[in-house]
Amino acid sequence: MTKTKRLVYLSLMVSQSLVLYIVESFLPPISFIAPGAKLGLANIITLSVLYISGFRDALAxxxxxxxxxxxxxxxxxxxxYSISGGILGLLAMGITKKFHKLDISIVGVSVSGALFFNIGQMLAAALIIQNLAILVYLPILSYVSVGTGIFVGIVAKFMVERMSFMNFATKKIK
Structure with a gap:
């Protein structure tokens, strides 16, 4: 892929990610399940980029x-909060994706990213308020993140399969 094509591709992915972030802000909150919980729609794009063009582009x-x-x-x-959760979640997804020999699907990779995203955010919150007691909320968020991770993974799988015609992806996903 030429530098220009890569720049356009990454710009489009950032734009799509921002649009999903904005759309999610207009949706009714899922706070009835767990206060502060979100679907993480923008992570659909991050996960898709991870599978289509790799870790470095997903990080960008x-x-x-x-x-x-x-x-x-x-x-x-x-x-x-976002950068700590996002980087830890992306690292978890990248590492989990490397275990393709264990037959972990894109949905499993997404769930691992969602779990570690919450861990990163809770660690950042504990550092900011200087109280580890906030980590007691982590099991509740983890429970919710499994569901949102499954949703994000299914949508990302659909997106990656549809974008395979662009010849960015090198192999078929599970």
Missing amino acids: VLGMRIFISSMFGGGFSAFL
Whole structure:
């Protein structure tokens, strides 16, 4: 892929990710399940990029999305929570994806990312408020993240399969 094609591709992925982030902000909250819980629609794009063009591009898309969305809609605290959860979640997805020999599907990779995203956010919150007692909320968020991870994984699988015609992906996903 030429540099220009890659730049256009990554720009489109960041744009799609931002649109999903904005759409999610207009949806009714799922706070009745767990306060602060979200679907994580923007992670559909991050996971898709991870499978289509690799970890480095997924990290670039994630970083740009978090930076831009925090700049326009969340402030510095939102940036800290998002970047800590996002990077830990992406690392977990990248490592889990490497275990393709264990037959882990894209949905399993998504669930691992969702779990570690919550772990990263809770660790950031514990550091900011300087109280580890907040980690007691982690099991509840983990329960919710399994469901949202399954949803994100199914949608990302659909997206990656449909984008395979662009010749970015090198192998078929499970």
